Amino acid sequence: MSAVASSARATPAIGWRDVALAVAPLVLALVVAGIVLAVAGHNPLEVYWLLLKESFGGVKRIAATVAASTPLILTGLATAVAFRSGVFNVGVEGCVLVGGLAAAYVGFTFVGLPATLLLPFALGAAVIAGTLWMLVPALLKARLDVDEVVTTLMLNFIAVSLTAWLVNGPLLAPGSANSATPMVVEAARLPRLMPPSTLNAGFLIAIALLVLYWLWGRGTALGLETRLAGLNPRFAIASGINVPMLIIKMMLLSGAIGGLAGGIQALGTVNRFVVGFSPGYGFTGIAVALLGRGSAIGILLAALLFGALATSGATIQLFSDVPIEIVNILQGTVMIFAVARFGWLLKNRQGGK
Amino acid sequence: MSMAEFTPDTTIRLGAHSVTRRFGELVANDGITFRAHRGTIHAIVGGNGAGKSTLMRILQGMDRPDEGVVLVDGMPTVFFGPADAFEKGIGMVHQEFMLVPGLTLLENLVLAQEPLDGLRRIDRKKALDAARKLEREAGVTLDWDMPVDDAPVHVRQIVEILRLLYRGADVLILDEPTAVLAPAQVQELIVLLRKLRSEGRTILFISHKLDEVMALADEITVIRSGKVIGAMKTAETSKAALAEMMIGEILSRPNARPSPVGRTVLELRGLAAMDARRVLRLKELDLDIRAGEIVGIAGVAGNGQDELIAAVTGLGRIERGSVRLDGEDVTKLGLRARRERGLSYLSPDRAAEGLCLSAPISENLIAGRHRSAALCKAGVLQKGAIKRHVETLLDRFSVKRASAALPISSLSGGNQQRVAMARELDGNPKLLVACQPTRGVDIRGIAFIHQCLLDYREAGGAVLVISEELDELIALSDRIVVLYDGRVTGEVARGSAKVEELGRMMLGETRKEVAA
Amino acid sequence: MKTTSMALATMVLASALGTASGHAEDKPVALIVSQGGLGDQSYNDLAHSGFERALKDTGLVGRAVESKEVVSQATEILRRASDADFGLIVDLEYAHGEPMLEVAKDYPDTKYVILNQVREGANIASVLFQEQEGSYLAGTLAALVTTDTSIKGINAQPVIGVIGGTKSAGIDKFISGYVEGAKAANPNVVVKVAYSNNFGDPAVGLQMAKAMIEEGADVIYHVAGGTGMGVIQAAKEAGVYAIGVDIDQDGIAPGNVLTSMVKRSDIAVETVIKDYAADKFPGGKTITLGLKENGVGLSDMKYTKDLIPAPILDKVEAAKQGILSGQIKVWNVVDQGYPDFLK
Incomplete structure (x- = not known):
């Protein structure tokens, strides 16, 4: 566990070793995917250049990348706050879904309200939905020591089915053949920062939360307690820190941020809830948190990386024969190398028990 | 000597001849020689840090x-790894079962050497035959189909022993085998080991529990600080003599000024507690500690100290x-309350509980008092105030450090313990529970911590x-209370404590018997 | 591979520079694949085959775009394709209706196609399928079969069923056509209607279909996506008949899928691309693909046509001719609201 929080501890400088460890998965992934590309008859350098252009070549593309990164910053952050307390919450995906649906519901139901009320109301609903979604696994973990990896993972499947059922039935948009809610009203939508790009105020919220996370980790009593509990729970308990309560708080906070990610996606980008709403933001968030090694700046960079792959992966198909599978391989390989750390952390955790 | 002369x-x-093993400055084994004869039970006795585990590994x-050699069948032998030793018939029963x-x-018995039938499945009948044969040899009966x-736990231990026999071992090394067992x-284990001896097996038994050693061993080798202190037949020694050899002389006498003793701070009445395996370890304990008083608990490990x-x-x-703390009943309260x-608590396990090794020195120092x-x-958190507080404490406890922001793992064991001590004495606690306060600390550090x-x-x-x-x-205690089998078996006041007397009380004799 | 991408880049560039002299129909075509992606052996693959055929026949260059994030990146993908000077963007993703409206306004020279819904805009063509027409034929066939006990597995009761994925106009369009066709063929037939409230759970489909079979239904039509796989499974287990939907599902349980009501999304894509190439792009219009346009219809019934007496097949063919000639007007729930026979 120490590794997740290590970059956040109050060491005077981030060592080269940290940087190397953080960048290694990306480099390895580029090499592996490069081999696959070469075997498939593509020039890897050309493809990588094209990916780079499609993700950062010009203001519009950068805006698209940042827009795609916004939910990932939030899910990465949601995962990181739980990881930091030593809790392996893999249920952020479920929070994204229930949060997204809650925000959309408020956004198309309370249509009379002005934006100044409706928008906070809808985002608040997302936060509450995500928080409540984590309540049961939090209590099970803190009170009965039920493994949170299992409970939160299972809750993801429940969230997928529950939201799908709701948008196919009770919340289905009238006349729609598709599994989608009605569109949220204009007043419930997050303002766009650089129209026509979908980049919206949600990104500012995400950045603000990242900054708060950074300050929280460095300078608050709760941040210190969380870090100590994550690094060595026995020590934290013997020091008089209420570790079970801390675990509950952090899991609920994780759920709240996950729900907010869904809410921002619903009110800023998709403007409704629809089946297929999240292409696995919660799961990519795990990779973001691991690749970013739990630090605020790391999460930002990792989210930008995955956001860049998502945008450029879609649009390079307009300009080359590279199939989406190649981009998926690239993304998957980065994840595997990032998640390899996760396995290592899990093993350490069990060893520590 | 040349091979020609050597008979x-x-x-x-199995034996050792002048075995020396150094780790840097530390001499873990210093010219150890012992001989375990075929068909006997040989005990190696020594306290913590005597060098037993290093010898076992060798x-x-x-x-x-x-330097020196291991003897197998009287011949100097070099092992090429554990598999080679096993090949030569030497098997080890670990404390953690495998x-x-x-x-x-x-x-489990036949694992890795399963008898197979024509279809390469485990031949249950053959396996069971082998198991029955071993049962007879060991004089036990087991339900072999039990998961x-x-x-x-004792059944698992027996299976562990039989497994070594099944795989061809005839020398069994048992490392503190009774630590996990009820009386x-x-x-039962003693009976089993005697039976195996009668079948011609050789048993090397490592322990610091002298009762068992006296009951079981044919010959005994006592080691202390890496050296052999004595080797003898069991019949020629006594528990008291062993205890004295094991514990050694007292180096220095306490130099404490008498202190006025005040109100009762800790009051324990009729305490009983179980260990994680649900064995009752603490049976009936009454204890008072008053302000201005240090009470020491003496006892062989596993007699209820952890509980x-x-x-x-x-x-x-x-x-x-x-449990009453300063007059208030705290029985139902947790550690935080x-x-x-x-209450202050200096953990016996510095690495796992007493400190957070990967966290900075400063955070280790304020953890628990950070609010x-x-x-x-x-x-x-008030950065400036914390920094001042941390530097003051570190200076007062003379902790050598480059920066308080570095992980505490960068400090030596002695300095780590000073940090833990500084934290626990900070904020004027009423009661300090200090467990193994100088474990892994060098002589200067020990003196410092004792003074604190x-x-x-x-x-x-x-x-x-x-x-x-x-x-x-x-050196420290105003009173020493001896704990044996979950009960207080004696109490001695400052100045009147004698090592040999304490040693005997630790082995279950009450003070009265000692006196008589 | 490299040469094609270079050729495309050159072409895009050339057309971008020479918009004044060039013809709009020269510009390349993008196909945006819906959730599920290519390889779904269903809607996307079928549409993609029409896309490929059209490119081959017209000589246009085209690209198919897939993305896991096709829903959340809707406008970004549409804008990028528009910016890159694609002349025609055919979008298979249902959730792209609103984003397309937004993007199409900003690129008046680019043409857009959306399927299964109507979106207003001078440069948007909407494609609807007359599913009620194909469903009418399915209902006709089902009603005729259910009373013919000479067919293996058919009981004497005039009971058939239909299971919809959800209670909505889009689904009831199928169901009303089916009921209307059945009643026209045999006014005494009883049509059991149920909704699974789920498009992805075969277990639910299996249970609901079993219940219907116990009540005497021996032909069950499903309009329920993946849930329908359970309906087909139930028919197979009970030795009765299911009717498939969207694509030819006859092969899923050969002999137990009576027929399938096929929506030819490939024809839809092929038709609009060819119109575009011929400078006849139906911007601002809604194309309705029915029986006449070969946009909907029954499958070839490869495994079942020999089981069914010729007179029945003749009657189904007669119904088809009736619709084609305009003698039969099948009720369209989406345009006309709910008919009296479906409450």
Whole structure:
């Protein structure tokens, strides 16, 4: 566990070793995917250049990348706050879904309200939905020591089915053949920062939360307690820190941020809830948190990386024969190398028990 | 000597000749020689840190001596790893059993050497035949179809032993085998080991429990600080003599000023508690500690010390009894609430519980007190105040460091312990529970920590010291309470404590018997 | 591979520079694949085959775009394709209706196609399928079969069923056509209607279909996506008949899928691309693909046509001719609201 929080501890400088460890998965992934590309008859350098252009070549593309990164910053952050307390919450995906649906519901139901009320109301609903979604696994973990990896993972499947059922039935948009809610009203939508790009105020919220996370980790009593509990729970308990309560708080906070990610996606980008709403933001968030090694700046960079792959992966198909599978391989390989750390952390955790 | 002159004494099944093993400055084994004869039970006796585990590693081929040789069948032998030692018939029963969960006892017995039938499946009949044969040899009966997970701990231990026999070992090394057993089961094990001896097996038995050693061993080798202190036949020695050899002389006498003793700070009544395996370890304990008093707990490990610590700190649950802290009943309160009421706790396990090794020195120093009004306002840590506080404490406890922001793992063991001590004495606690306060600390550090404890006592603090170092207890304690089998078997006041007397009390004799 | 991408880049560039002299129909075509992606052996693959055929026949260059994030990146993908000077963007993703409206306004020279819904805009063509027409034929066939006990597995009761994925106009369009066709063929037939409230759970489909079979239904039509796989499974287990939907599902349980009501999304894509190439792009219009346009219809019934007596097949063919000639007007729930026979 120490590794997740290590970059956040109050060491005077981030060592080269940290940087190397953080960048290694990306480099390895580029090499592996490069081999696959070469075997498939593509020039890897050309493809990588094209990916780079499609993700950062010009203001519009950068805006698209940042827009795609916004939910990932939030899910990465949601995962990181739980990881930091030593809790392996893999249920952020479920929070994204229930949060997204809650925000959309408020956004198309309370249509009379002005934006100044409706928008906070809808985002608040997302936060509450995500928080409540984590309540049961939090209590099970803190009170009965039920493994949170299992409970939160299972809750993801429940969230997928529950939201799908709701948008196919009770919340289905009238006349729609598709599994989608009605569109949220204009007043419930997050303002766009650089129209026509979908980049919206949600990104500012995400950045603000990242900054708060950074300050929280460095300078608050709760941040210190969380870090100590994550690094060595026995020590934290013997020091008089209420570790079970801390675990509950952090899991609920994780759920709240996950729900907010869904809410921002619903009110800023998709403007409704629809089946297929999240292409696995919660799961990519795990990779973001691991690749970013739990630090605020790391999460930002990792989210930008995955956001860049998502945008450029879609649009390079307009300009080359590279199939989406190649981009998926690239993304998957980065994840595997990032998640390899996760396995290592899990093993350490069990060893520590 | 040349090979021509050398006539091996083939009655020696396993032994060591002048085995020395160094780790840097530390000499873990210093010219150790012993001989375990074929068909006998040989005990190696020594306290913590005597060098037993290093010797064990060498005897099972996991380590090699810097000087000297291992003897197998009287011949000097070099092992090429544990597999080679096993090849030569030497098997080790570890404290942590190596059985595979989810399999039955029978499957575990034959694992890796299963008798197979024509279809390459385990031949159950053959396996069971082998098991029955071993049962007869060992004089036990087991339910072989029981899953390992359901088997009680002593049954698992027996399977572990039989497994070594099944795979061809005839020398068994047992490392503290009774540590996990209840008294009745210890008797069963003794019977089993005697039976194996009568079948011609050789047993090397490592222990610091002298009762068992006296009951079981044919010959005994006592080691202390890496050296052999004595070797003898069991019939020619006594428990008292062994205890004295094992514990050694007292180096220095306490130099504590008498301190006025005040109100009762800790009051334990009728305390009973179980260990994690649900064995009753603490049976009936009454104890008072008053302000300005250091009370030491002496006892062989596993006689209820861990449960006593858990009961006093609130880290563990108790079965019966009550705990009062400064007059208030805290029996039902957890550690956090007891800390708020003036408890301090210096953990015996510095690496896993006492400190957070990967966290900075400063955070280790303030953990638990980080929410005090001076260091924290509205949930925000006050950087400047914390820095000043940390530097003051580190200076006062003379902790050598490059920066308080570095991980505490960058400090030496002695300095780490100073940090832990500094934290626990910060904030004027009423009671300090100090467990193994100088474990892994060098001589200068020990003196410093002892002085800290004595100063705290003089300032009116109450201290409960639990230590495996009798010297330490004698140096620090106003009273030493001896714990044996979960009960207090004796109490001696400052100045009147004698090592040999304590040693005998630690082995279960009450003071009265000692006196008589 | 490299040469094609270079050729495309050159072409895009050339057309971008020479918009004044060039013809709009020269610009390349993008196909945006819906959730599920290519390889779904269903809607996307079928549409993609029409896309490929059209490119081959017209000589246009085209690209198919897939993305896991096709829903959340809707406008970004549409804008990028528009910016890159694609002349025609055919979008298979249902959730792209609103984003397309937004993007199409900003690129008046680019043409857009959306399927299964109507979106207003001078440069948007909407494609609807007359599913009620194909469903009418399915209902006709089902009603005729259910009373013919000479067919293996058919009981004497005039009971058939239909299971919809959800209660909505889009689904009831199928169901009303089916009921209307059945009643026209045999006014005494009883049509059991149920909704699974789920498009992805075969277990639910299996249970609901079993219940219907116990009540005497021996032909069950499903309009329920993946849930329908359970309906087909139930028919197979009970030795009765299911009717598939969207694509030819006859092969899923050969002999137990009576027929399938096929929606030819490939024809839809092929038709609009060819119109575009011929400078006849139906911007601002709604194309309705019915029986006449071969946009909907029954499958070839490869495994079942020999089981069914010729007179029945003749009657189904007669119904088809009736619709084609305009003698039969099948009720369209989406345009006309709910008919009296479906409450």
